[in-house]
Ligand code: ADP
């Protein structure tokens with residue numbers, strides 16, 4: 001994608017003030033879809049579900065099919081609205097948003113328009129330096145997702161140059177909440193950072209509410225970033241662009257920064273900004289023109305005639321409020337203090353989205369350092385290789401079962417990594433794998449001592465050095481013993497025993 005001329009970031013901020021706003025779509029993980037009993041792929045663990053298998057006549061817009069509201073989706077939406085500090089409308093209404101696109105078989109999307117379920121809220125977001133920013137929320141409304149088109153034959157998977165397109169309606173009708181912020185002023189050079197921190201806060205929020213898997217790379221959580229500039233001293237907002245579906249936290253920050261630099265160059269050269277959507281290109285780090293978008297886009301919204309208004313009783317709202325978890329900022333601060341990791345390590349866990357997994361693993365009794373090591377180390381690496389999230393490989397219970405074997409001295413770290421690989425490959429529980437593969441650490445001290453004595457006897461020069469107190473020399477003996485034991489010995493124990501034996505066998 002050809003890049004456009006950019007102004008230096010600092011120079012852009014001297015001339016202009018950025019105003020930003022975010023639209024975040026959250027796919028709810030209810031068992032079934034928003035308006036039908038089709039299974040909801042956003043609730044499923046496996047990636048790559050066969051196309052057009054999670055569908056009912058409603059998802060295909062077949063004549064005679066009628067929507068029924070998913071009560072759990074409404075409850076999830078109310079909980080999310082409350083967590084966003086919003087007011088909950090006692091009565092809200094679904095509306096039809098009319099437009100044609102092949103991924104929308106009904107020719108209209110059921111959404112909410114002027115009567116959203118939640119409105120006027122605020123979310124506390126923590127920036128990298130620990131400072132807090134309150135992000136004002138305009139509304140959070142319920143709607144359904146559209147299907148997915150795959151354009152085949154073009155170079156980039158885009159519609160331009162494609163020979164044909166395939167349509168998959170699995171996603172059609174997946175329950176969504178769209179959260180819309182008010183325009184946010186005053187963030188200056190931290191506008192992009194706020195976007196990243198805000199969306200990661202929303203992710204933590206919906207995960208701790210248990211209402212969405214919020215896997216950005218799978219589209220469970222999607223962010224559109226609106227950016228405009230106004231000359232310093234001006235009060236009216238400038239014209240905004242809307243960069244669509246930026247699918248990682250880091251990209252949100254980069255996309256905002258890019259738009260600030262691009263728009264500044266145009267404005268400073270006497271040009272004007274077109275109100276339009278833009279596409280983010282992850283590989284090149286640029287945005288490109290999407291479609292023009294006026295505020296007067298006419299979707300001919302009207303109240304959905306097939307659905308009754310949604311009534312949220314005060315009793316329901318209060319019971320959901322009583323069940324709300326800690327706010328993400330409070331949770332982070334508490335965990336940061338409890339775990340005592342260096343800030344960079346803690347931030348890496350937050351960025352990786354593994355707070356919940358590590359928290360649950362520790363709650364089962366695993367030491368904080370060990371929980372962090374498994375999730376941020378081996379599991380993150382394996383997940384990365386497979387293009388999935390660590391949490392889809394194993395659960396906190398599995399990590400606990402594995403670490404227990406280490407703590408009991410039955411597995412060394414090296415053996416445990418092998419067991420973990422087998423667990424991920426579906427070979428069973430750690431106990432089963434250990435017994436089937438015969439991996440257990442040799443706990444028979446007799447065999448261990450025999451191997452140590454043999455190694456010491458075959459390397460008398462090393463033995464001499466150890467006796468002189470040069471304990472580093474023991475490395476050669478430990479290596480030989482570990483080899484003799486085929487790795488199935490605890491290295492720390494071997495080291496202690498080698499030194500003990502060397503000094504005894506005078
Ligand atoms: P749309 O129909 O374009 O999706 P929404 O109301 O859903 O409109 O979202 C618009 C988003 O853009 C909101 O987050 C809003 O705060 C933000 N926004 C509105 N005007 C501006 C502006 N001039 N500059 C930056 N952001 C803006």
Ligand code: MG
Pocket residue numbers: 023
């Ligand atoms: Mg919108």
